[in-house]
Amino acid sequence: MKDSAHKQEVLLLAVNGLCSLASVLAGTFLNVYLWKNQQNFAMIGWFAVAQQVAVGLSFWLGGKWVKEHNKMNALRLGLAVSGLFYLLVLWLGNRAVHYIWPLGLVLGIAIGLFWLAYNIVYFEITDAGNRDFFNGWMGLLGSFTGILGPWVSGWIISALHGERGYRLVFLLSLSIYGLAVVLSFFLKKRKSEGAYLWMEPWREL
Template identity: 30%
Template sequence: MGLLQRMKWPKRAALPPERQLSREAGLTITIHALFQFGASMAGLFLNLYLWRLTEDLVVNGVYNIVVYFLTPIGFAVGGWIGKRKDRMVTYRLGILSMGLFFLLVVLAQEQVVSFYLLFAVLNGFASGLYWMGFLVLMYDVSHDQNRIRFLALNMVFFNAAGLAGPALAGYIIGSNEGLRGYMITFMLAFIMFVIAAVVSLRIGTITTRHKVYYLNLMGLLMRKNRVWLQSLIGFFVFGLFQGIMLFLPNILLYRTVGREDLVGYLGVFFSGLVIASGYVISRKAKETGARRYILASSTGVVLGASFLVIDVSFWTVVLFMILFSISNPLAINTLNTYYYRLMGTLPLKGQLRNEVVVVREFYLNFGRMISIALLLLFSQDLESAWLPVVLVGTALLQYTIFWMIGAGREEDGKA
């Protein structure tokens, strides 16, 4: 018997049944990864495409403000469709609408700048439909015992697709002269969305007796349920930092390296860090650690943003993105897990999931719009000394989420 055969390797403990994922959960992760592959190829470079055409931070900022304004409206419409029909109808409409958006970008080419507000409207509304369907679907295919693991594995595959997409897009754009590479990238994204829509047909619809859309009563529920209201304020604060981070880093990287392919390859590296962080979360994170996780993630992003106060250079931007890529998945997973668990405690026991997801998105995107508006107000170009100040300020506000979730409840072992 050979040495390798005589060696006894430790066996991994089998997952208990309650932590295992269903077939629908696996399909949901697959579809979302396909969507992200296309979205990361095109979305990462869309703001850079606008920057290349205009070199105007205001155009990028206004574009993103309009996107985040329309996204909650897409959520509200998608929630109504999900209540009247099914969340899969909303989900598929979102995938196809995003595909249509990038197909129109291909057809418009450099005329995107002339109609960038209309493109922002379509992008925001389509994103709202997609994420409305997906967030409700995530609630349906997971439960309290396996949700942390589901969300963490979803993050791993989502960012694995986000790792491959920018690398491929960066290679395509770098291998083609002018803006031709951008057009090829946007067309490939359209194809990926079509494939995702086809795969989504394997998840069936569900029938429910609760078809009344209670969005108009959410204000009353917020007044009566202080715990839920605090969690919504937490998402608003989270959006203050996320709004800037969803479009500014790639522009900063491009200004420091001057090449789209290098921006794509750096995106691969940062996505790799997110994957590693997500894997550790899936293995180690516990339901009882929400507030500690928020403190840790907030400290990471504040430390990273502080480097930019010293100087906005290649190395400070990279250090900032490294710490952000490691810390941000912990905040996202913690907030989503906490919110999904909270949804089950609200009236009708999960039947209000469409409405509470819509309200959450209103708070999150309002935070995003406020932060981008502040950035444009104080820093209309990348050379402004106020740019890192706004970043550090919104990063510091993340600490307040600590008081918005879990206070006095089971996270700290208190009934």
């Protein structure tokens, strides 16, 4: 039983590490890519606004799914939609700057669903006895990917001179998100309990 629980911890760390790596690998230079195609500060700002709107709505609307149904599917969908986002960027290419709001909403939904589910699964897998160990490794992985990802993507973009480099970086992120989705299927389905309170955020405010 203890070995099984430890395997679940390691799997969740691996999923989190891959998600972080894919995010910093492509996300570090995403705004640079958009800026190179259209030098407009408002465009970059609206892209960020669209993401935050979608993150908030994902947490609120997705809360019912995670609370009463299958939270693991929400986690997988968050990873899959992250991959879909970079697939859309690859497909649109230079035209991506004309679809800032839809792209921002897609990325925000991906981030919201993943972290909503992840934060709940984290408390189900860890406890007072192993949480410090888990958090230590999560911090170490976050630091490692935060250092390695931007360096690798910057080197690729420089070596391949622009557009080809960006496309390869986005393709690598797409592949890493795909691997994270595969690993997530080895995480055990968690039991859902209770009813979702739609108005709780407003009551808390």
